[in-house]
Amino acid sequence: MPNASALPVEVFEFVLCELPRSSLPAVLRSSKANYSIALRVLYRTLNDMNICETIRLLESLAKSSSSIGSRPPCTLVQTLHLDFSRNIRVTANLLRLIHTVLLRTTSLQDLSLEFSLHDNHYPLSWFLEGCTFQLKFLAISLRCDQQLANFIEQQQNLRELCLRGFQTTSPFVLSSGALPKLMSFRAVHAGAPVLEAIIKDRAIESVSLSLFMEDGFAPLDTLRLSKREIKRLTIMSLDTTPPTVLIPEVALRAPNLEALHIVVLMARYTEEMLLDSTPCLQLFKNLRYLTLMTGGTQGTSEDESTVARTWAKACPTLRTIILPQGKVWFERNGSWQCCS
Template identity: 40%
Template sequence: MDPFRAFHTKIQVLANLNENIVNSHFPEELDHCVVRRKKPKTSAKADNSWSISSDSNDNAVPGPATISRGPPRLRPPLPQEVTELILRDLSKVELLPVLRSNKALYSVAVRVLYRELAESSPSRLISLLRALLPQTHVHPHVRKLDLNIASLECPTANLYRTLHALLRRTTGLASLSLDLPKAHSPVWIFEGCSFKLRQFSTSMHCSPALARFLDTQDRIVQLTLRGFQNDTMRSLPYLYMDITHTLTGIPGSGAIEILKKQEAGLEPFVLSPGALPRLAVFNAIHAGPAVVGEVVKGRPVTTVSIPLFSTNARRSLDALEGSAVPLKRLSIISFDPDAPNYIFEQVATRFPELEALHIVVLLAEFTNELLLAACQHLRHFKRLKYITCVATSSEESSVAEEQEIAEKWHEECPTLRTIILPRGRVWFQKPARISSDRNWECLED
């Protein structure tokens, strides 16, 4: 027997006992869960044998007024908002007994159970969709959907139709993440949907159809585009050789040439001027300068993550200057082998108001000489607090050498608080109250 049922049974047993005994289990000032019963009338003889004399009754001090008591309450005494915060700490498995306890807890637990739904297994996703569709009473409670079926080679049209039906019913959806197979971009699943997203992440291609959908989402604050864009294919064709083979079925460079011919006749990704008025965070995983510029231009974007390719790296950085407000956080993943020679200079001259800068270089190395040469560019930053510079490196660097780099960087940029250098060491400034020969300490120390 669960604790709640045992407690409820105990209360029912106590209710059948003498009222004074029951009330002794509760504070006098609280609303009791027992209904007072009228005492049966007794005969005069019985009254004479058990009652107190009239004189003593006249001198008795009157007691407190009787508190009216209602029926037993099944609803928790806590506000629903507090109960919901408590239930959020439970797993979905632990929430199941709460759902079966009573109606009051069910109304709160059902909101917590269906608020965030995430699934990465295709088979379990199908079961989830089939189970959710008939339950119309839970559709308004769904706030976040995170679905990943990228591992599925060829999803059926029926799967997309089922997903479309669910998206049309979840009118309160605020966060949506869809990771689909590389060659699939079924934007039609958004037709007829009335939700207003705040966060949206998708692997769909940046097509005119996707742009039209984004035009209807005026509440999006965070946007992530993970799809492969047309200009990206031209920027870095050899890294995506397997992708082009998937899209066309033709191996080698012949697939790339066919893609270029197809792209020449495609319509560009264009947003309306009034689209995404609240956009603040933009993450582009494979997009080139055309898509980056179209999304950022004229919008209050303060946090950006973009890739840089060898043929258009500077144009991608130029595209970020179209933001309506200064950038505060910038993350760069560079596929350009020449990036260490220009990355600090190009970023510092364009975005002096940055507070955090994260640079990941995949096809090149950062030598100690290049890191020291970056000092002259770091002085352009006015508010930079956090900087990360990660790259593959064939040469080892001692702690003393990295400490020298960190201290010189701080001399040129006094606002720096945390530095991560290519070897992965984290450097931070020691508090002034601690006396030491070294101003900067490594996390490994």
């Protein structure tokens, strides 16, 4: 292993980034000169861990201290993804451990916290209190209550936000000056109240939301509240609304979409239903990417070829189309082809 002084620091660090994580401890022990660089690479991104590795890591970060010539490992962490969603219910001791670590990871920019559906029903956001890091990305599956909103309020550098938690009847309020840099918002279980709290008067261009039968199209109404035109929209629909109804409702609220992705879990769309929705696509002037997936597939590749060609004529700006069979249709040399 060459000494770090033999290469520019940036080059040596790049080389270390290409190594598997399992090789980095050996680099740490190779020399004092290599230690600080390898330590930085080792702790910069912490993800893809099983539960045992996660617990050991948290305990290590909670106890870590600085050594001569290097910062404490916890201050080197920029990306931290913790997944407790599989076969585990968090305890108060575990939450206190996570809280201790989050208080120490002052350089954190990318945070993902996954909890089980059971834990999603309880007010657990207290362990986020007191954190001083400023995130650019946050994905979290805690329930959407005011405690979580207070934490999000503090993240002035946030550009991407993903809320996977359940909506509650408790308030979820943000000040008008919160999240000034937010551009992308994804919500899995949240309804119109949380969507409105996040989207209203912010420069959001990309949204992912779910449509539940009891909410009607109220979640789509929140798209009009953004300070900018919505360019990318992903919809997870859990009702049986046909495309001839759903697509016009989308176009009414976001006519300048460039990408529209619709996943319908509770219905199957036939070739006839897809062809009937063709006139609806004329409502979009800039649509380039269109996905429409359903809970089951019907028809043949030839059927989907007919749909793709017909849709492309109605909406000439389209570049790629993905239909229920999962094949990607695209234009090449004047004809529409597919790759599966």
